[in-house]
Amino acid sequence: MVELDRRTIFEKSCCGRRAFSLPALGVPEAPLDDLVPAALRRAAPARLPEVSEVDLVRHFTGLSALNFGVDTGSYPLGSCTMKYNPKVNEVAARLEGFAGLHPYQPEALAQGALELMFELGQWLAEIAGLSRTTVQPAAGAHGELTGLLVIRAYHEARGRAPRKVIIPDTAHGTNPASVVIAGCTPVAVPSDPRGGVDLEALRGLLDDDVAALMLTNPNTLGVFDENIVEVARLVHEAGGLLYYDGANANAVLGVSRPGDMGFDVVHFNLHKTFSTPHGGGGPGAGPIVVSEALAPYLPAPLVERTEDGRYFFDHDRPQSIGKVRTFYGNFGVLVRAYTYIVSLGGEGLRRVSEMAVLNANYVLAGVRDLFELPYERRCMHEFVVSATPLKEHGVRALDVAKRLLDYGVHPPTTYFPQIVDEALMIEPTETESREDLDRVIAALRAIVGEAASDPQLLHDAPVSMPVRRLDEAEAARHPVLRQRFPEDAEGCA
């Protein structure tokens, strides 16, 4: 087999080659010394590659072929909601009337964009069952931080400064990390035998110092917390507020609203629930929706509408926490999510959740005899199984995940949530057909068969990828985080 060319773009550099061209200057060619004095100029040029446009396009096309996206195949990555991203969203975001907007151009010239942000905020509020939305946060974790700062401001306006934030042991890692950045203290509450919040333990944690409880519902085990109304009552009674991590909102669109469950703040991951592409790790968007009581503390500006139908940014928000990012949010991502909601409508969104839950239950039914099921319950849009039965063959969840790559399926989330040993967290999403789901089931069944008959096959997996398993320990021991250049790389002969 011919070796793959794994040279970086820097290593493909060829002296004097270029892709770049400049428009005509048209103004006097002022000498560089007159423009920027030598003392402020850089001594050595940045060693960017010298390549032609063809070199470049082939290089990055080659890299794309080493990647796997939702468009490549099934991507049942739990808690990430890797649904198909409709192409019409991309067309909409690239319309010049959106993509060509400068954030400081006069509002009168951006009425369409403002209307879009205003409407999207209203729709998200309806889906959340709450009142006001800010679209500023750039991602889910950023929404968490924003929501926690809003909660702090709410308490402070009432002369209180509670600092404890209660988080279940099943929570996403971003929850405790966001709490610390917000200047609060995370306190873990254990799960009960059905996978929900342990009410007794919760009662024991509630006191005057509780600022909030953060919850994902359905949680990361894929089960709905049946005690949510009681949980909300207890927390509110103690003076705390409820934060809804919307990472799993794909399960409950139009079926159950966080605001109706008793939550005061909700973030949505538009890149999960509302079909905007993940981009290999972003950009996403993490708007938050809050109750009327929390609205005064939202970041500024908010989009408002005058009685005569004109939209404007309201910067005059004296109780606002301030600003959590520059400008107004990840507008291009908002356009995609708006397009998705317009396409589906209210009924369509409900159908999304129904199909997502049906698909997850279908895959669960197809594989439940292979693994251990930590909670004998109906799952929602995702489920968690434990691969511990494979341990007798010396096979781990990681091996199953790597072998799935050879079957053309993206592996599920592994080893999370941490309270389930050898966890495999599977979220098929609503956009997979029955045939797609059958392929995922068949792959898992075949792999579990291989675990018994030929476990070495799983340890060796993947064998059909551009690389075999990579030495992550070595990468961390001796970090090489950038291209090294030979000493003489600067000179062009």
Next chain:
Amino acid sequence: MLAAVGAASVDDLFSEIPEAVRRREPLALPAGLAEPEVLARLRRLAAADTPASALVSFLGAGVYDHHVPSMVDAVVSRSEFATAYTPYQPERSQGVLQATFEFQTAICELTGMAVSNASMYDAGTALAEASLLAGGQTRRGGIVLSAGVHPEYRQVLATETAGQGPRPELVELKQGAATDLEALAAAAGPDTAAVVVQQPNFFGALEDLGAAAAIAHAAGALFVVVADPLSLGLLEAPGVAGADIVVGEAQLLGNAMSFGGPGLGYMAVTRKLMRRIPGRLVGETVDLEGRRGFVLTLQTREQHIRRERATSNICSNHALNALAAVVYLSWLGKDGLPELGLHCARKAAYLRQRLLALPGVAAFTEGPVFREFAVRLPLPAIDLVEALVPAGFLAGVDAGRFAGRFGDGDALDDILLVAVTEQRTRAEMDDFVAAVRRHLAAEVTDG
């Protein structure tokens, strides 16, 4: 399928949701639409905008209309990149991992730093993270901030770090709009975690990074530079001038303006700070057979491993924008970066000279600039901006919109911030100057 899962109906699938919180009535949202209707609706909204890109725009202040080469969108539109998640499975994600490694390399080259992460949301949040990093490293609580740092970045810093309590202290600018270094030295003290300046600064003035670095280091603080990456084709790399952390906005590297988002934050640090940098890092390694490959590394800094002890809560970042940036920088190449910088500097110098020749227009930014500068007008800048829209010009950013954010006695209503990219032609600039002249003359007559 219902039979396979043992459910009597779709409704039955949700039986574990208590009836009290089940929603039985439909969401109050519009009915769904077919694709032609969807596009018609979106086109109607987009047509209600007059984007800066359709006018002769001199807007900048962090977001610039540099040309985005056609091939950049062709690359980032490839759905193997666009529809992938964070590369947790490196064997099937070598594309985005290698591209990120190349991005990290390009940022290190531009900034003169040892380590770059995979990206941040934007310059404001990157600056907030830099301040938290500095606080953690120095165990100090004060941040000394030049008033030449973009007011929105400063506001994001103040908001996001409010919970942890670093106290930002503002150092005003001197005549000519560069940071007052004497005041900077006076402000930096034993409780200063970081000294922050922007290069070029908000008003386009070029800062003396070496002198500011010396002030920071003499106080035992870290030196943080907010740098425009395109300016670094001409200007000294902040790392060479002594920066410990470099952050900034990289929207201008191949990304659409898109109303200010998604842009691209970047962060680069010294080797010493490598284990404190927030966000994803890609490292080079080998596979079982000794072949080259790339992985996410040093993940014990991150929230999904370390939870409340993580260096940051960041998870999703701006990976696809970072891909656009490395494609764009490769398109510019080693010679293109300084050539583009010189081109912009020449055009900016030309326009600046012509504007300053108009009666009543005075310099606000003095000394050398890169592609942006501020002038003082004989009338409120917002009036000029609005008056010139019908003629097809976006005259610049009215500094008055940031009133109160530059320090005591800032009366900036008459300050206009003007940016000139390679997209502006001489004819456009000449027409613009003529339009400004006409407006000023008319105002003087009316007044």
